[in-house]
Amino acid sequence: MSFGQRKRGAIAGAVAMRPCVLLLDEPTAGIDPAGIEALFATSARLGRAGTTVALSTHDTTLALEWADSVAIMRRGVARQGPPSSIFADGDLLSGAQLRVRWLVALTGS
Known part of the structure; x- marks a missing residue:
């Protein structure tokens, strides 16, 4: 199995336990675009079913597209808010x- 397949299997195992909160660390690393779409479709279904999904990522584009709220740690202090606001700083x-992609920086969305 590829790294991405193993990661999807691990996430599926966690989801099968029907958690109230699902914490994911860099869940898209090693996963192809179709797998990423499937992961976030599953995350949306979990959210509608009452599961809180939180993830860590260095991919600001992903966070901007997916997250309702983001937090950035700097010098031990977290700054939290809507992605469009936080990523404008x-x-x-x-x-x-x-970094935020140039188009996001230019348009703010």
Whole structure:
């Protein structure tokens, strides 16, 4: 099995336990675009069923497209809010060594 297949299997095992909260660390690493779409379709279904899904990622584009709320840690302090607001703070992103695609930076969405 590929790394992405093993990761999807591990996530499926966690989902099968019907958790109230599902914490995922870099869940899209090693997964192809179709697998990512399937993962987030599953996350949406879990959310509608009452499961809170939280994930960590360095992919700001993914966070902007998927998340209702984001938090960025910088120097031990978390700044949290809507992705469009948080990702508009260039100093915060720079200090956290994150980047937003140029189109997002240009349009703010």
